[in-house]
Each structure stands twice: as C-alpha cells, then as structure tokens.
Amino acid sequence: MIALIQRVLSASVTVDDEIVGAIGPGLLALLAVQPHDSEVQAQRMLQRLLGYRVFADGDGRMNRSLTDTGGGLLLVSQFTLAADTRSGMRPSFTTAAPPEHGRRWFERLLELARAAHPGVETGRFGAHMVVQLANDGPVTFWLDTG
Numbered sequence: 001m002i003a004l005i006q007r008v009l010s011a012s013v014t015v016d017d018e019i020v021g022a023i024g025p026g027l028l029a030l031l032a033v034q035p036h037d038s039e040v041q042a043q044r045m046l047q048r049l050l051g052y053r054v055f056a057d058g059d060g061r062m063n064r065s066l067t068d069t070g071g072g073l074l075l076v077s078q079f080t081l082a083a084d085t086r087s088g089m090r091p092s093f094t095t096a097a098p099p100e101h102g103r104r105w106f107e108r109l110l111e112l113a114r115a116a117h118p119g120v121e122t123g124r125f126g127a128h129m130v131v132q133l134a135n136d137g138p139v140t141f142w143l144d145t146g
Helices: 041-050 099-116
Strands: 001-015 018-023 026-032 063-064 072-077 120-122 129-142
Touching: 001 041, 001 072, 018 072, 018 120, 026 041, 026 099, 026 129, 041 099, 041 129, 072 099, 099 120
Parallel strands: 026 072, 072 120
Antiparallel strands: 001 018, 001 026, 001 129
16 A cells, blocks of 8 residues: 655545545545555554654654544545556556455555544545645655555
C-alpha cells in the first residue's frame, strides 16, 4: 500500500455535488492498493497512519501522532499513486491493484481505522471525487508498506 499523507486544517471529499466525507484538523490520506497487498499491509498502513509523528509538540517539533492529537482521518482511494511513471509521457497502471482487489483492501483498511480511531471519514471508492484541503505547513509525506 502507498499513502500520500497531508497534515490538514480541514479536508473534504465531494461526489456529485454532495460532501461524502469531511474532517477538521488531522490527516488526509490518499491511498493506493498494489497487487501484492493483503492484511499485513493493511495493518502496517494503519499503524503508520495513526502513529506517524507529523503534528507539533509544545516546542514546535513534529513529535505528535494522529493518535496523540485525536485529529480526523480522511481516507481517499487513489489508484493513480501506484502508477509507473518511469518512462514515456503516459502513466502505466500495471503496478496498481485490479479494482476488486483494491476495493477489498481499501475497505479493510477503512474498517480497521474506524475500529481504532474516532473521526475517520472517506470518499467513495471508484467514484469521480473532488478533494479539497487546507494543507497545514505544508506537511506532506509518502508512506509505503511495500
């Protein structure tokens, strides 16, 4: 699994002019599932999403995690993160999971996240989504369970 995480002041996902998920301060995680991903990667990604220290402590250093702050988590499926962009002028998606596999493991991660942390929201798998965010910092990191 690959996640592009952004520390946000707020973020939302809209599908067909309807907001389907929104958070205040916390993390927006754009997530791609790869063909080899399974329960191991879902568990590891959850651990990283909740424990990665990207929030400031009292001294202004990034020493606090989402679990520490109790902030929101907005999970958005984005298979394009798994694209192979090493050559040519058009991405190849052979490195992304097929839709059925992607849905299965994205939904499993969402289930695990909701069981472990309050304030977990999501977009809609496979839909055309409009994602809006106020990146705080800006702070953006690439996480890979590969």
